[in-house]
Amino acid sequence: MIITEPSSQNDFELYYNLRWRILRKPWNQPKGSEKDELEVKSIHVMVCNEDRIPIGVGRAHFNSNEEAQIRYMAVEDEWQGKGIGSMILSYLEEKIKERGAKNIILNARDLAIKFYEKHGYEIVKEAHTLFDVIPHYKMTKKIAATLNLPKRKV
Ligand SMILES: CC(C)(COP(=O)(O)OP(=O)(O)OC[C@H]1O[C@@H](n2cnc3c(N)ncnc32)[C@H](O)[C@@H]1OP(=O)(O)O)[C@@H](O)C(=O)NCCC(=O)NCCS
Numbered sequence: 001m002i003i004t005e006p007s008s009q010n011d012f013e014l015y016y017n018l019r020w021r022i023l024r025k026p027w028n029q030p031k032g033s034e035k036d037e038l039e040v041k042s043i044h045v046m047v048c049n050e051d052r053i054p055i056g057v058g059r060a061h062f063n064s065n066e067e068a069q070i071r072y073m074a075v076e077d078e079w080q081g082k083g084i085g086s087m088i089l090s091y092l093e094e095k096i097k098e099r100g101a102k103n104i105i106l107n108a109r110d111l112a113i114k115f116y117e118k119h120g121y122e123i124v125k126e127a128h129t130l131f132d133v134i135p136h137y138k139m140t141k142k143i144a145a146t147l148n149l150p151k152r153k154v
Helices: 009-023 084-098 109-117
Strands: 003-004 043-048 054-062 069-077 102-111 122-130 132-141
Touching: 003 084, 009 043, 009 054, 009 069, 043 084, 054 084, 069 084, 102 109, 102 122, 109 132
Parallel strands: 069 102
Antiparallel strands: 003 043, 043 054, 054 069, 102 132, 122 132
16 A cells, blocks of 8 residues: 555546545536646645555645645545545645644534544534535644754764
């Protein structure tokens, strides 16, 4: 299993396909509905099997220098509950820290709230209801800045 950022056209096709199958298809949403206008500016990550087929994906973008937002977290059904989502979230949080943002926000599906709470996110307020049936909650987490100071010899 590897964690990596999609790079080739094939990577991106499989990456968006997983997003669509997990987050859109069950609600009869068309292909294309799994993307938004921020894809080119975003950090994308995927966990892949040994054949470089993604089994979990996630994305982060920046709303400002201070605030990042995580979206489109999706793990293949049979791989859920095995730590893949946590790997993706930690990877994105590290990248966000490196860029110096101070907090992360996301809109969690009600069924995913426990997952984010385990990773230190707190509910701020009720948010939108997607496709009229999936309640979302705005959640946030403050992140400590990472200091990349040179190591001192002792
Ligand atoms: C939500 C999701 C991304 C989490 O990824 P995952 O790989 O299943 O999660 P992990 O295995 O890393 O779980 C980490 C912890 O959160 C818990 N957890 C994960 N999903 C949970 C859920 N839906 N309800 C309760 N607890 C959950 C796990 O039990 C685990 O707890 P532990 O550390 O005590 O064992 C994934 O389940 C998924 O894709 N779900 C369907 C799509 C979705 O809802 N995406 C989120 C949109 S906001």
